[in-house]
Amino acid sequence: MDKSVQDVLENRGGNYIFPFLWMKGESQEIIAEEIDRIYDCGIRAVCIESRPHPDFLGEGWWKDMDFIVGLAKEKGMKLWLLDDAHFPTGYANHLIPEKYPDRKKTYINYNVQDVWGANTEMTLPIDCMMKPKTTWMDMGKPADLEERGRNKVVSITAYRLTEDSRIDMEDLVDLTPLYASGQVKAALPKGNWRIYVVYETRTDGGNPDYINIIDKDSAAVLLEAVYEPHFERYKEDFGTVFAGFFSDEPGMGNILGFAMDDIIGKKKMPLPWSGDVPVLLKRRLGDRWAQKLAALWTDTEEEADASQVRLAYMDVVTSLYAENFCGQIGRWCKEHHVEYVGHVIEDNGEHARLGCGAGHYFRAMSGQHMAGIDSIGAQIMPGGADVTHMAVTEVSGKFFHYVLGRLGASAGHLDPGKKGRTLCEACGAYGWKFGVRDMKWLLDHLMVQGVNHFVPHAFSMAEYPDPDCPPHFYARGNNPQYRHFAELMKYTNRMCGVLSGGRHGAKVAVLYQGEAEWMGEYQDMEEPAKVLSNHQIDFDFVPADILGDLDAYEGRMSGDGRTLMINGQSYKMLLVPYSRYITKTLDDFIRENREFDVCFINAYPEAVLSPYTEQGKKVFSEIGKVILLEDIADYAGKTAVSISLDRPFASMLVYDYEKNGKLYMLFNSDMYETFDGEIIVEGEKQFVLYDGMKNCCISLECRREGGKTYIPLTLPVYQSCILAEITQEEAEKYGEFASDGCRKQKSTGQESSEQAKGIVLELDRNWRVSACRSIDYPGFANAEEVDVLQPYSDKYPEFSGYICYEKEFETAGRMENAVLDIEFVYECAELWLDGVNQGKCICPPYTYKFDELSAGVHTLRIEVATTLDREQQKFPKPPFQYIFEAIEPTGMFGRVRLKA
Numbered sequence: 001m002d003k004s005v006q007d008v009l010e011n012r013g014g015n016y017i018f019p020f021l022w023m024k025g026e027s028q029e030i031i032a033e034e035i036d037r038i039y040d041c042g043i044r045a046v047c048i049e050s051r052p053h054p055d056f057l058g059e060g061w062w063k064d065m066d067f068i069v070g071l072a073k074e075k076g077m078k079l080w081l082l083d084d085a086h087f088p089t090g091y092a093n094h095l096i097p098e099k100y101p102d103r104k105k106t107y108i109n110y111n112v113q114d115v116w117g118a119n120t121e122m123t124l125p126i127d128c129m130m131k132p133k134t135t136w137m138d139m140g141k142p143a144d145l146e147e148r149g150r151n152k153v154v155s156i157t158a159y160r161l162t163e164d165s166r167i168d169m170e171d172l173v174d175l176t177p178l179y180a181s182g183q184v185k186a187a188l189p190k191g192n193w194r195i196y197v198v199y200e201t202r203t204d205g206g207n208p209d210y211i212n213i214i215d216k217d218s219a220a221v222l223l224e225a226v227y228e229p230h231f232e233r234y235k236e237d238f239g240t241v242f243a244g245f246f247s248d249e250p251g252m253g254n255i256l257g258f259a260m261d262d263i264i265g266k267k268k269m270p271l272p273w274s275g276d277v278p279v280l281l282k283r284r285l286g287d288r289w290a291q292k293l294a295a296l297w298t299d300t301e302e303e304a305d306a307s308q309v310r311l312a313y314m315d316v317v318t319s320l321y322a323e324n325f326c327g328q329i330g331r332w333c334k335e336h337h338v339e340y341v342g343h344v345i346e347d348n349g350e351h352a353r354l355g356c357g358a359g360h361y362f363r364a365m366s367g368q369h370m371a372g373i374d375s376i377g378a379q380i381m382p383g384g385a386d387v388t389h390m391a392v393t394e395v396s397g398k399f400f401h402y403v404l405g406r407l408g409a410s411a412g413h414l415d416p417g418k419k420g421r422t423l424c425e426a427c428g429a430y431g432w433k434f435g436v437r438d439m440k441w442l443l444d445h446l447m448v449q450g451v452n453h454f455v456p457h458a459f460s461m462a463e464y465p466d467p468d469c470p471p472h473f474y475a476r477g478n479n480p481q482y483r484h485f486a487e488l489m490k491y492t493n494r495m496c497g498v499l500s501g502g503r504h505g506a507k508v509a510v511l512y513q514g515e516a517e518w519m520g521e522y523q524d525m526e527e528p529a530k531v532l533s534n535h536q537i538d539f540d541f542v543p544a545d546i547l548g549d550l551d552a553y554e555g556r557m558s559g560d561g562r563t564l565m566i567n568g569q570s571y572k573m574l575l576v577p578y579s580r581y582i583t584k585t586l587d588d589f590i591r592e593n594r595e596f597d598v599c600f601i602n603a604y605p606e607a608v609l610s611p612y613t614e615q616g617k618k619v620f621s622e623i624g625k626v627i628l629l630e631d632i633a634d635y636a637g638k639t640a641v642s643i644s645l646d647r648p649f650a651s652m653l654v655y656d657y658e659k660n661g662k663l664y665m666l667f668n669s670d671m672y673e674t675f676d677g678e679i680i681v682e683g684e685k686q687f688v689l690y691d692g693m694k695n696c697c698i699s700l701e702c703r704r705e706g707g708k709t710y711i712p713l714t715l716p717v718y719q720s721c722i723l724a725e726i727t728q729e730e731a732e733k734y735g736e737f738a739s740d741g742c743r744k745q746k747s748t749g750q751e752s753s754e755q756a757k758g759i760v761l762e763l764d765r766n767w768r769v770s771a772c773r774s775i776d777y778p779g780f781a782n783a784e785e786v787d788v789l790q791p792y793s794d795k796y797p798e799f800s801g802y803i804c805y806e807k808e809f810e811t812a813g814r815m816e817n818a819v820l821d822i823e824f825v826y827e828c829a830e831l832w833l834d835g836v837n838q839g840k841c842i843c844p845p846y847t848y849k850f851d852e853l854s855a856g857v858h859t860l861r862i863e864v865a866t867t868l869d870r871e872q873q874k875f876p877k878p879p880f881q882y883i884f885e886a887i888e889p890t891g892m893f894g895r896v897r898l899k900a
Helices: 003-009 028-040 059-075 092-099 216-237 276-285 289-296 303-335 347-352 397-414 436-447 482-498 514-519 526-534 584-592 629-639 728-734 870-874
Strands: 020-022 045-049 078-082 106-116 122-125 152-161 167-174 183-186 192-201 242-248 271-273 339-343 371-375 388-390 394-396 422-426 453-456 508-511 539-542 555-557 564-566 569-571 573-576 581-583 597-601 607-609 625-627 643-645 652-658 662-668 675-682 686-691 696-699 703-705 708-715 720-726 760-762 765-772 781-788 802-811 814-826 828-833 836-841 846-853 856-865 891-899
Touching (some): 003 696, 028 059, 045 059, 059 078, 092 216, 106 152, 152 289, 216 242, 216 303, 242 303, 271 303, 276 289, 303 339, 303 514, 303 581, 339 422, 347 394, 347 514, 394 397, 397 422, 397 436, 422 436, 436 662, 453 482, 482 720, 482 828, 482 836, 514 581, 539 569, 573 629, 581 584, 597 629, 625 629, 643 652, 662 708, 686 708, 686 728, 708 720, 802 891, 814 828, 814 856, 828 846, 836 846, 856 891
Parallel strands (some): 020 045, 045 078, 242 339, 339 371, 508 573, 597 625
Antiparallel strands (some): 152 167, 152 192, 388 394, 555 564, 564 569, 652 662, 662 720, 675 708, 686 720, 760 891, 765 781, 765 802, 802 856, 814 846, 814 891, 828 836, 828 856
């Protein structure tokens, strides 16, 4: 068994959690209390959220930071810092407009005018076209006319229009040399022409006060504004107490807002630009690069022409993002002995797009020391795998359930600089209804896909109820689930400890879709991801960049050419989702490694494109093979799978991990059905089951035959476990553990001559019920005797807090291995039997197991902690609300049974 399992069993695990702590200028007493509550959750790091602080980098900020640094030293905690004055990263604390207006964001934009059947020389008014189109609806709106007056021509090109209104890239007239005094005088050949005026501007795009994220000097302003002042003040703590910086959703920022459809060539939008872009485009597209820019917005007669231009442009700007923004910051942090982490916007495919996206997920992560994603705002919801639902925007269940976690984890697995680490900002902005029950489901869902660090969102010190993106985990003592949240955090730390420091065992690679999307028609990688996930086939997304530069990722092909190795991971096959075109990088890799198993899904591509001038059609039937989407699981299962189930169960998610033997995390993501069957593992081995919630190991009756190991497993909804490979010697040791995960207890008293067997006691009647708000706990009051359990909310619909249930019951004889099963709890329970605490239960199934109950009278006390959503009806409505959900009942009800 791996040492990490032993460490967590003996409470020697590390810390993998650093929640946001929102700074709003509170007193030091409140700050100290909140950090104490974070510490009490078993968390040993915190990420300071600067966004709401009234005096960021001012005297008040440094006073608060000095105090927090002192507290962290006392407690042995580490500190991370969100790296800007507010979200998203890129504002540079006002320094751009105040000191560096010449480094503002830069864009290219365009306007067109059509010329029909001209016979003589015309005068084209170019200067009036170097500004955004306006209508009567724009009258009176402010505009920076001074800055707009500095807009510059990039190209003026006339293209012959085809019958379907495409432009002909081979039949064009470059009018740029004729530009003078704000206009062009020219005579065009006969026919219909569309004239594109492409211009450089600082006014047409996103927030003009943000850095130009693809420009080295502009991106460096963020270092000057935020990073360097903190180093100057805390340089002695950098690399010890001060762990590093967190970038929150930096993006290309060429348009305002958070649309998820900012796809190159599909949307008429200003595009990111910098002084480096023309130089790099010329290298890729040749001397006539400027006359090809129109293809960034419109379709061309030869479709491959537009696709190549878009590929070249996106290759340039995403490479500049990687080098000048995250690369520059990552290098600075490494030189200063701290780490650089965070995430970009990945939502619904935005990870490969412009706007609020960063253009290419893997490049955007390249400078960071952990891979990063986020799941907030009801994006991943229990039961929402295959539907589109409403949150802040429309949410693709397929993307968030089958792609997001594995996308982040793949970057963590493949990049040597990330050391196998992937973080997720999680749980925030789901609303007060989102309690610990669903938080556990969410965290399990992410861990089983490879996420092993978490940034819970958030601890707020504001007066309750703070309307800013709840839930808040402590809420100044008002959240009744805080103590249960602490149990969840301890569980998460244990699980992340076990699932860190090893290597991913998946044998299947799926090509990352970024370049395919830029070039045109493509199959979203969520489609194969769903099929593989539903068949328990673990995989990584692999970008073409890595295939084209294996040495940079400690990669190579095996001696027989049949295994692709990247940073310790080994892949037996590459699945290529359908795309009309593939890149030359991918084509070269496939042709140079003909023994490696490459499967094109559904059909071969039509041609190979390069971000450089070379392109062409290729014969693909000689390389790789075509496999239909519905057949990929069967095909992969023959050679690339080490674990399977004895029956179909699409909701069982599996993570294949290796640390001194195999570790398999299994999570039943279903909302209704318990899995009850056998797990089948390749090879004849011995396993023990690690229960992260109870923090114990359970012996397993493994059946080994025919080169396989068969493991019986019952896994209810909301439940996860880890199967850990052990030696025979360890198997004998863990045989001492009972099937419920607790060491067998020996009776200490006189054995009763009578033992109750096959007895069921119905305990759902005659309870004493009382309640209190969280802030008043444990001051229960207003006790009532109830005959039959009903939802507490039936009588008290606006109550949130603790509900206490007490009763006595009598057993006629001794009961061994008794199980108390509660049908409905909303939503966290804590139980005392005869005054002895039996622990907390934070999600279904709500069951408690007792080794032995003597004959006689016993007392039960069950405290149920609700979420805070019902109580919100008493407060004024928040200033914004974007999630509307049905409210669940509260309390304990339904059947309550004691079985032996």
